[in-house]
Amino acid sequence: MDRSRLFGLFLVSLALAGAQALTPAHYLSLSDVARLQNLLSQQFTDLDSAYYSVVGLTKLGATVPDHEGVCQFIRSQLDPTSVDSLFFAAETSQAISGCEIPVSNETRDILLAAVSEDSTMTQIHRAVSALSSLGLPLVSQEVVGALTGRINKEDNVMAITSALLTAARLSQQAELGGILEEIEDLTARLDDLGGIYLQFEEGLEATALFVTAAYSLSDHVDMEPHMKEDQVIQLVNSIFSKKSWDSLAEAFSVASAAAALSNNRFHVPVIVSASGPATVSHSQPTLQLLVTDVMSQPLALANVLVESAYAVASKSIILSQAPFTLNDGVFELNFMSSQPASGYYQFTIAVTGDTRLVANHVELKVKVSTEVAVTNMDLSVVDKDQSIGTKTVRVDYPSKGKSSFTADSHQNFAMSFQLVDVNTGVELTPHQTFVRLQNQKTGQEVVFVAEPDSKNLYKFELDTAERKSEFDSMSGTYSLHLIVGDATLENPILWNVADVVLKFVDEEAPVAIQPKTLYVPKPEIQHLFREPEKKPPTVVSNTFTALILSPLLLLLILWFKLGANISNFSFSPSTVLFHVGHAAILGLMYVYWTHLNMFQTLKYLAIIGGVTFLAGNRMLAQKAVKRIEKK
């Protein structure tokens, strides 16, 4: 019993996980692909731009113009002594047809010499690729050794990506397992941003080249890369979120990644989007979907079906397991044939047909709109005490009530109507049903909401006595408009139903309505600067300064009376130095007050103080000796 419950729980959680699986938020739309192609088609001036442009365009599946011209350009720019130059030339010549790069023994030797543990990873990659593209022989096992040795010394992201790309050019018999494991290690080094993006901190180019390299190597050895589906989608989001690229190298990396993700043996992310707004109505009954890969190329073998569709409001299921039909590259479903009521529907769409598809369960919100009609519009004036019978007038849309209705403080004005769906006759409750009364003389508007009762019959009652504050007690003729609107309505209604004459008691003189004066210049603020504090008159300050100095006089007199003298002053150097130093410190204090800042003062104090301290120490020691001798 417990086992089956656990299993059931496991299935439910799996289903939930599947339902909440990530779908791509970014991809290359057709205009993005065109922009990328444009960037890659710019005139190139040197060999590496030629490489990025030509190979990039080839990866996007675009045609490279003027193969002859490109070939001649490559041959003229080629420097047969440089590994980089050979790499760019060789790869570019492979991408265009009928272009041969002349190869000499020296070229081969230079390239083979670059394949060692002491060259940088970039050099190894370029040398191996050039050798491979030029059809020169190379020993795969040696390359693997060089790569493994190099990975230990250079383990940044770009280096390992180059190692992966290099390994993809080697023979399948070579021991590529160690290098294959690097894919998993690099995947662990990706930064997860908010669960939506997965990228290297080195940036877009590194992430895109990693994706290219990982799939290139995985396809080569025919082993699925250890990347979870969610991680693949997060990588898609990171790589294709940037829509304008700073450099050719960046554009090239994005193009390579797009090609790798649309055409590898293991993971092909699916992009499902509605062609136009996801809305159906009676005039447009089919829901059209575009199902493409990340480069907006339609998927060759795909079956699209609606797993379930339920109404958001009522949660009732409308469709289950309904297939889409492929019509001229677009998948269509006639949703109106299921006769859905107007509103929003949540579709769960599954794309099948290829085991490589990733993110092939998509949630889509579809709106069904309709047209509304107002029926049974009845206007009446009801007496409050119900003594006189009501007089009900029916008005048909879009005409206006012929006579105007009068209501004074003893009467209520009442209105009732129904809103029905034109196509199905079902009663509707749109979001906006307002009754607007506008004073024809002053332009004042008062808006009320009409509420439906339990049977979806809309009622509006105006009690003139109760509502007179909204109207500012202004009697007169008011034109009555009915406003009906909703997101799912294709024909919002603004209907002048009738004119109503309202009579209020305690009428004030009609005042023209002042629009709120929000946007006129406001009165200027005079800034009050801080008043300087009141200072005492100079006489007082001077008096007190003199007063403060008087105790000093007293001190000198007292000392004189006591017989304090400097007769013991010995003119030894340390004494003189000490007194000079001490006077200098006091002088420094004064200078500090007037000119210096704390740092300068501390600097000077350190110097003078040091000298004074040493001299003073000496002097006091001498005094101590003298004192002890006297004893």
Next chain:
Amino acid sequence: MSNSVISVISRFLEEYTTTTTNKLKVVDAYLLYILLTGALQFLYCLLVGTFPFNSFLSGFISCVGAFILAVCLRIQINPQNKGDFLSTSPERAFADFLFAHTVLHLVVMNFIG
């Protein structure tokens, strides 16, 4: 009552002039000077107001600090207290006094504004 206060004061003064050494009297005169200076500063503040409050504070703190340091010096050089200050010679006390005064003056000058 006032009689006894006057007699106490006169007795105290007599004892003071006879028993205290000259050295201590010199320091006491200095203490009196500092006290008067501080009191006059405070009087000014009471009468005229605290306008440059930082200046008043620094001046007053300078007086208070100097008074305290001088009292410390007096305690340490008083030969009657020798038992409490076996490791501190009068010269050492004076050196401490000077050093502490340097620091005090640095702070006061910083604050005087």
